[in-house]
Amino acid sequence: MNKIKKIVLKNFKFFYGEVTIDLERQNALIFGENGSGKSSIYWALYTFLQSVYKDSPQKVQKYFNQSDQSLRNRFVDDAEDSFIKLVFEDSEKSINEKTISNSTVNTKTGNMVKQAVLGSELINYKLLSKIHDFKNPQQIDLFPLMDKDTLMFINFRENLIKSDHSEGTANAQDWWEYIKGGMQPRGKMHEPPYKTFKTATEKFNEELKFYLDSIIESVNDYLKKFNQKFTVSFEFIPCEYDGFEKESTTKRTHRTEIPKIYLHATFNHVKLAEGKKQITRPHTFLNEAKLTAIALSIRFAMLDQKLDTSSLSDETPKFLVLDDLLISLDMSNRERVLDIVLKDFSKYQILILTHDRNFFELIRHRINRFKQDNWKYIEMYECEKDGIPQPYIKISDTYLDKAEKFFLDKEYEIAGNFLRKEAENFCKDFLPKKHQFTSEYNHHDLNGLILRSLQFAKDAGLDETLFTELDSHRKFVLNPTSHDSYDVPKFNSEIGNCLKTLKALRKIKNEPFLKRGDQVEFELTTADGADTYKFEIKLEDDFRLLKLPTGDSVLSKGMVNYWITKNGTKGELQHKQDSLKKMYDHCYSSSDKVKNAVFWEEIIICANGNKLKEERKI
Secondary structure, three states, rough: EEEEEEEEEOOOOOOOOOOOOOOOOOOEEEOOOOOOOHHHHHHHHHHHHHHOOOOOOOOOOHHHOOOOOOOEEOOOOOOOOOOOEEEEEEOOOEEEEEEEEEEEEEEOOOOOHHHHHHHHEEEEEHHHHHHOOOOOOOOOOOOHHHHHHHHHHHHHOOOOOOOOOEEEEOEHHHHHHHHOOOOOOOOOOHHHHHHHHHHHHHHHHHHHHHHHHHHHHHHHHHHHHHOOEEEEEEEEEEEEEEEEEOOOOOOOOOOOOOOEEEEEEEEOOOOOOOOOEEEHHHHOOOHHHHHHHHHHHHHHHHHHHHHHOOOOOOOOOOOOEEOOOOOOOHHHHHHHHHHHHHHOOOOOOEEEEOOOOOHHHHHHHHHHOOOOOOOEEEEEEEEEEEOOEEEEEEOOOHHHHHHHHHHOOOHHHHHHHHHHHHHHHHHHHHOOOOHHEEEOOOOOOOOHHHHHHHHHHHHOOOOOHHHHHHHHHHOOOOOHOOOOOOOOOHHHHHHHHHHHHHHHOOOOOEEEEEEEOOOEEEEEOOOOOOOOOEEEEEEEEOOEEEOOOOOOOEEOEEEEEEEEEEEEOOOOOEEEEEEEEHHHHHOOEEEEEOOOOOHHHOEEEEOOOOOOOOHHHO
């Protein structure tokens, strides 16, 4: 698949001079402080994609010359060039460059960029938040928002046939741009061009209604993933060309009436007064976070529809760009959205941009949880050169990278600070969420996190040597109060050892394996052959696979509910906190030893009938 290798911007918006952002075909998480040019990257990609639907080069070049709509950097002389260039590279390292500028527009040459539009999605918080902007007496009409932001990403089933018998594309934006201005000049009603135009209008309605019907189930599936207690529906009011003037049966308008897509919400499982479960103006009842969840669900459903119905080739660039889209969501829904993006859209090249440093670290932490190593981490800041504000862009180092850098520079105090941050970050990556809280539901401090990590490793049967080492560092290197007066050679040694321990801990593989709610089972016969026992186990926690570079993989411990069936008679529900290995080993020790002694070989996953070993990837 073609992916973006480089984004090259010259004198575009906040970018002064020529600046290259080297993605190397990877995903990118970009932190940019306010005013650093972060959103200029988003609008560069948006402008680049939109260029393929401009019917003349001049409508693209106006963004790079001295027109009123110019997006040129304001500090640039008139004679200097301005452009947006994307360098694509496929899996065979073949390069394809596309540029839009005041002199060049080659995005329509070949089919790649047009296909990229259909295979990609750009979601910006400002555009997303427009679903909140309707006044109380109004209904939420999605069509003006789609016209501005999403029609260009929708493909109909058929190509447009124009009144002059020329053929347009199947793109919804192409259809609407042709229809919305009306017939110019207006033909006579009995003549073929007029009838063809009317047919195109009716076909537009039919195709848009079909599209809305095709995504609504997916929209509501996403709302369910966001734990929302309502569903949504679309009420489609078709557009009409040359209808009758109001209160007239003879005089026609000679114009195209804009279609409407009203958004309704229905509360099926909430105790609302009878007759009030459907809400025709959701913005008067739902808060900003719920409205944002609706908007996100619609956009994600559109992405699903592309993957399901698109005839895009395997080489088509597909990228998903998200610019500060989660700032109105609470933390639990932020994490749900991140999980959906990281799991469900792995076929896309993902660019996430944010101005929130804490959120940047949260996303980075989440990416580590998913063990995805195809990400670049970039930081952007505003700087001045010769009095001209412009972006300063740098690769974002991890806490471990920074600790090592300052250690080598003999800045031990600073290195120790970053080691504390890294230790806390590692423990949060390593531990399941519930283990990160005290019994009073407060977050564990670093001491608590390290001790819980050590216990979690022990319970899973993982070699705890590295965790014991980390615990020993907790008392000195990772204790910020112990550095007021220290012996420099000793501190140098301690810092070096702690750095070595954390590097080794980061090599532990820690992957999701069995989910809460999954069921497994195994069956054993007693040593005397008299009784057969079947153990049915329902997991009440997520169970993870853990593996040191030189050891065998182990399965974490968790809460289980289980039933024991003896000779066909099922016993009562029991529950305990245990590992599947210990449960199996305990029962196996009293069995006839006919089955395999290794629990991976005998415990079966009920959903698919596979043995645990068949699902084990590490």
